[in-house]
Amino acid sequence: xxxxxxxxxxxxxxxxxxxxxxxxxxxxxxxxxxxxxxxxxxxxxxxxxxxxxxxxxxxxxxxxxxxxxxxxxxxxxxxxxxxxxxxxxxxxxxxxxxxxxxxxxxxxxxxxxxxxxxxxxxxxxxxxxxxxxxxxxxxxxxxxxxxxxxxxxxxxxxxxxxxxxxxxxxxxxxxxxxxxxxxxxxxxxxxxxxxxxxxxxxxxxxxxxxxxxxxxxxxxxxxxxxxxxxxxxxxxxxxxxxxxxxxxxxxxxxxxxxxxxxxxxxxxxxxxxxxxxxxxxxxxxxxxxxxxxxxxxxxxxxxxxxxxxxxxxxxxxxxxxxxxxxxxxxxxxxxxxxxxxxxxxxxxxxxxxxxxxxxxxxxxxxxxxxxxxxxxxxxxxxxxxxxxxxxxxxxxxxxxxxxxxxxxxxxxxxxxxxxxxxxxxxxxxxxxxxxxxxxxxxxxxxxxxxxxxxxxxxxxxxxxxxxxxxxxxxxxxxxxxxxxxx
Amino acid sequence: xxxxxxxxxxxxxxxxxxxxxxxxxxxxxxxxxxxxxxxxxxxxxxxxxxxxxxxxxxxxxxxxxxxxxxxxxxxxxxxxxxxxxxxxxxxxxxxxxxxxxxxxxxxxxxxxxxxxxxxxxxxxxxxxxxxxxxxxxxxxxxxxxxxxxxxxxxxxxxxxxxxxxxxxxxxxxxxxxxxxxxxxxxxxxxxxxxxxxxxxxxxxxxxxxxxxxxxxxxxxxxxxxxxxxxxxxxxxxxxxxxxxxxxxxxxxxxxxxxxxxxxxxxxxxxxxxxxxxxxxxxxxxxxxxxxxxxxxxxxxxxxxxxxxxxxxxxxxxxxxxxxxxxxxxxxxx
Numbered sequence: 001x002x003x004x005x006x007x008x009x010x011x012x013x014x015x016x017x018x019x020x021x022x023x024x025x026x027x028x029x030x031x032x033x034x035x036x037x038x039x040x041x042x043x044x045x046x047x048x049x050x051x052x053x054x055x056x057x058x059x060x061x062x063x064x065x066x067x068x069x070x071x072x073x074x075x076x077x078x079x080x081x082x083x084x085x086x087x088x089x090x091x092x093x094x095x096x097x098x099x100x101x102x103x104x105x106x107x108x109x110x111x112x113x114x115x116x117x118x119x120x121x122x123x124x125x126x127x128x129x130x131x132x133x134x135x136x137x138x139x140x141x142x143x144x145x146x147x148x149x150x151x152x153x154x155x156x157x158x159x160x161x162x163x164x165x166x167x168x169x170x171x172x173x174x175x176x177x178x179x180x181x182x183x184x185x186x187x188x189x190x191x192x193x194x195x196x197x198x199x200x201x202x203x204x205x206x207x208x209x210x211x212x213x214x215x216x217x218x219x220x221x222x223x224x225x226x227x228x229x230x231x232x233x234x235x236x237x238x239x240x241x242x243x244x245x246x247x248x249x250x251x252x253x254x255x256x257x258x259x260x261x262x263x264x265x266x267x268x269x270x271x272x273x274x275x276x277x278x279x280x281x282x283x284x285x286x287x288x289x290x291x292x293x294x295x296x297x298x299x300x301x302x303x304x305x306x307x308x309x310x311x312x313x314x315x316x317x318x319x320x321x322x323x324x325x326x327x328x329x330x331x332x333x334x335x336x337x338x339x340x341x342x343x344x345x346x347x348x349x350x351x352x353x354x355x356x357x358x359x360x361x362x363x364x365x366x367x368x369x370x371x372x373x374x375x376x377x378x379x380x381x382x383x384x385x386x387x388x389x390x391x392x393x394x395x396x397x398x399x400x401x402x403x404x405x406x407x408x409x410x411x412x413x414x415x416x417x418x419x420x421x422x423x424x425x426x427x428x429x430x431x432x433x434x435x436x437x438x439x440x441x442x443x444x445x446x447x448x449x450x451x452x453x454x455x456x457x458x459x460x461x462x463x464x465x466x467x468x469x470x471x472x473x474x475x476x477x478x479x480x481x482x483x484x485x486x
Numbered sequence: 487x488x489x490x491x492x493x494x495x496x497x498x499x500x501x502x503x504x505x506x507x508x509x510x511x512x513x514x515x516x517x518x519x520x521x522x523x524x525x526x527x528x529x530x531x532x533x534x535x536x537x538x539x540x541x542x543x544x545x546x547x548x549x550x551x552x553x554x555x556x557x558x559x560x561x562x563x564x565x566x567x568x569x570x571x572x573x574x575x576x577x578x579x580x581x582x583x584x585x586x587x588x589x590x591x592x593x594x595x596x597x598x599x600x601x602x603x604x605x606x607x608x609x610x611x612x613x614x615x616x617x618x619x620x621x622x623x624x625x626x627x628x629x630x631x632x633x634x635x636x637x638x639x640x641x642x643x644x645x646x647x648x649x650x651x652x653x654x655x656x657x658x659x660x661x662x663x664x665x666x667x668x669x670x671x672x673x674x675x676x677x678x679x680x681x682x683x684x685x686x687x688x689x690x691x692x693x694x695x696x697x698x699x700x701x702x703x704x705x706x707x708x709x710x711x712x713x714x715x716x717x718x719x720x721x722x723x724x725x726x727x728x729x730x731x732x733x734x735x736x737x738x739x740x741x742x743x744x745x746x747x748x749x750x751x752x753x754x755x756x757x758x759x760x761x762x763x764x765x766x767x768x769x770x771x772x773x774x775x776x777x778x779x780x781x782x783x784x785x786x787x788x789x790x791x792x793x794x795x796x797x798x799x800x801x802x803x804x805x806x807x808x809x810x811x812x813x814x815x816x817x818x819x
Contacts, residue, residue, distance in 0.1 A: 067583055078576055082572055100790075108793075115808065169782070418581070
């Protein structure tokens with residue numbers, strides 16, 4: 001019994017660990033792909049060099065991010081089977097096809113055109129190259145759509161029946177795909193990805209403005225990022241609120257945990273700002289709350305009664321502490337983003353966007369804020385679905401396959417070591433690239449042009465005769481960079 | 487009514503075959519990597535696959551995802567049965583996948599990522615061979631689930647399959663390099679192709695002779711009369727293509743060895759199909775028993791029929807954009 005429990009915890013930890021690592025990369029690359037599309041479009045339209053420079057700069061960072069996303073994604077597509085084979089057998093007929101469509105409509109599209117986007121400038125026309133960038137960007141969004149549909153179905157299952165061997169079988173594909181929480185989750189996630197990217201781009205821009213505030217590329221990326229922040233962050237607040245109301249309608253228990261409502265409130269429930277959830281005593285210790293505000297937000301009525309976790313059997317409650325706090329982290333980061341966006345807008349109006357050093361420092365600090373919010377948000381929604389994998393239908397403890405504890409433990413350890421090692425290295429390289437200005441990054445690892453590339457390789461070969469060994473790297477850099485140039 | 491499970495089994499077999507051929511050559515290059523000269527040769531070899539490797543690996547996701555979607559029961563049985571080799575494979579793919587980008591980022595770290603590329607490719611390939619071997623060897627099923635332990639996959643047969651696939655991928659990688667490169671690197675690729683061409687054929691013979699002894703059921707398929715007529719072309723064509731491969735390598739006709747190798751892989755695959763059908767978990771679960779309900783298969787088939795031809799078209803386009811010899815001095819003369 002204890003053994004089965006341990007295996008379950010280990011398998012859950014493994015899924016949580018690999019999926020949390022994985023989501024970091026798409027959260028960045030979805031937004032970055034769209035940003036690259038905008039940059040290339042602006043370059044084609046205006047012919048201004050700064051856009052091309054920025055495009056090439058962020059494309060290098062995109063390439064590394066995307067590679068990490070791909071390899072950590074392959075892990076996900078096999079993890080369902082290795083540890084959660086009972087879930088796979090039961091849910092496969094419904095969510096399997098959604099994932100198959102993700103592969104067919106999105107993964108191939110991204111992968112097929114990624115090569116052209118990264119290495120094809122100079123081999124194809126400008127318009128065709130732009131088309132390739134467009135395909136990569138649209139591919140990331142299509143992928144988001146399918147995977148969020150599948151994920152949402154696990155939160156708000158619809159359009160299915162159960163067959164004689166206990167499998168969930170599709171009855172109505174439209175109801176399955178457009179299940180109740182899907183549209184809200186999709187919008188919320190796409191905006192989150194855009195905000196994540198905007199704050200990274202803004203952070204990098206701010207970093208370079210702190211060093212050299214006349215740099216055109218730094219100014220341009222910072223300005224674009226601040227526009228995104230002021231426009232999208234408030235929009236995300238609205239989307240998040242609607243998503244919350246949707247959750248309240250379909251997964252009320254999750255909202256009780258988010259709100260820390262252990263007790264039902266007959267006349268208006270408070271919005272707790274702080275508190276220490278205690279599942280043992282089923283109470284929120286040291287609670288500080290604003291009276292009746294929760295009822296106002298959720299029911300649009302100050303005195304509306306709200307049910308609490310006291311109406312839910314203990315074994316069907318999610319772990320409140322995690323959900324309660326991750327939700328607060330997400331909301332706080334979101335609020336900070338709105339504030340940064342507003343300050344940016346005010347500074348821009350007053351003409352100080354590029355010379356307010358304090359604000360630039362704040363933006364550097366806010367650079368990774370999107371990741372924090374995305375992870376906290378996913379923890380809220382996924383832990384909040386517990387103890388179910390398919391909400392109200394299939395318990396997590398009944399989803400695990402016949403795996404041995406040892407196998408799960410060893411593989412979990414392997415994932416942890418490999419991920420920290422390899423993705424740590426990737427993060428280091430990305431930070432190193434971000435630490436350079438676009439023009440610096442180009443001179444270091446970009447050959448001048450396809451035709452010139454021959455020159456530089458020849459040159460490095462000749463140099464190599466003198467300085468043996470040196471030519472190895474420079475020829476390689478020229479080759480790779482040269483492919484990416486026109 | 488059309489036989490949807492059969493169609494899906496064929497589509498998945500096709501996806502796995504495309505994966506084996508496409509990722510096979512870039513994994514093969516990874517295995518051969520330490521035996522290429524550092525510097526330009528390695529850079530050229532890496533650049534010959536850099537624009538396409540990601541697309542190549544997408545076929546693996548289609549294979550895994552498609553199995554999950556179309557045959558959830560088979561997926562639920564096979565994955566736990568092959569737990570260890572699958573985990574090793576996906577982790578190894580991480581090691582080699584990141585190397586494509588990381589090796590350009592810091593000159594001092596280049597040898598590390600070259601090693602990561604090599605070991606990752608080698609481990610991924612060997613695990614895939616073991617996965618293949620265990621699949622053919624059979625998987626214990628109890629009540630809609632895997633019924634064995636997590637080391638059941640380990641046997642002399644699966645180890646031999648690991649070596650066989652490693653040699654096969656090396657041959658694919660070497661013949662791809664023959665197709666895509668010139669001068670010194672191509673010379674070296676020809677010598678690899680000679681070595682691994684012989685080894686691949688030897689291993690194919692060993693595995694083919696061994697397989698019927700795994701189960702009387704397989705033996706029966708290969709030797710009983712009506713099937714024999716259907717089965718005989720496979721070894722015959724293997725001999726023909728083996729000769730073609732040898733001729734291409736001997737006469738140094740750059741285009742021949744790669745496509746002859748693909749043909750050999752295709753025949754092995756057909757042989758595998760003859761040994762396995764109509765099971766999806768050999769001798770335990772048939773494709774019809776494991777198939778997802780009609781509604782799932784039909785829904786996906788609509789998409790697959792429209793999308794797979796389009797995918798093949800733009801994949802071909804992407805290969806076409808990067809066609810011809812990879813030459814660091816291209817466009818200079």
